[in-house]
Amino acid sequence: MLELLATGSLRGMLLPPTYGTHVTQSAEFTVMSVEIWTTGLVVNIHLASTEGPPPNITMQDHFGTEYTLQDSATVGSRNLQVFTPSVPEGTRSLTIRSKDDAEARPVVTFAVPALVRRVAEEHQAVPFPTPARLRRPA
Numbered sequence: 001m002l003e004l005l006a007t008g009s010l011r012g013m014l015l016p017p018t019y020g021t022h023v024t025q026s027a028e029f030t031v032m033s034v035e036i037w038t039t040g041l042v043v044n045i046h047l048a049s050t051e052g053p054p055p056n057i058t059m060q061d062h063f064g065t066e067y068t069l070q071d072s073a074t075v076g077s078r079n080l081q082v083f084t085p086s087v088p089e090g091t092r093s094l095t096i097r098s099k100d101d102a103e104a105r106p107v108v109t110f111a112v113p114a115l116v117r118r119v120a121e122e123h124q125a126v127p128f129p130t131p132a133r134l135r136r137p138a
Contacts, residue, residue: 008038011086014094014110022055022107023048027100029055029079031108034094040084041067043096047077054079056099057107061091087112 014034021030028048035042045055054074059067067083074080087094095109 008040008086011036011038014112016108016110022098022100022105024098024100024105027055027098031096034096034110036087036112038086040070040082040086041094043081043083045079045081047074047079050074050077054081057081058097058099058104059083060095060097061087061112062093063088063091065091 014036016031016033022028030046030048032044032046035044041059043057043059045057047054054072061067065085065088067085069081070084071082072079091112093109093111096107097104098107
């Protein structure tokens with residue numbers, strides 16, 4: 001049985017700042033989101049075609065941490081890929097690269113907000129800012 005969700009608590013969800021679309025002769029997909037769990041990361045991918053293998057991607061943070069693919073499942077035009085570990089404290093960005101060619105081209109880079117970067121005590125979810133909590137600096 002496939003483990004489609006990471007265990008632990010959901011700490012946040014990252015959406016791409018621009019379309020995370022990757023198109024080459026051998027692969028075509030769009031990264032829709034990355035879920036940050038206390039125990040790992042789940043990448044939600046939309047496939048352009050239900051034919052062929054799932055995308056071959058890697059993840060790396062700005063520290064150079066390589067994340068390890070634990071599981072992958074495709075249902076229709078969606079592919080979920082689970083990576084470990086979760087983001088360490090102080091992580092500022094995550095980059096997803098496609099390994100469908102020798103260059104391992106970047107697909108999309110996500111900024112990791114400070115609220116998500118904080119280590120959640122006792123695996124408690126970290127709240128995202130709401131408009132009432134956001135304000136511009138003076």
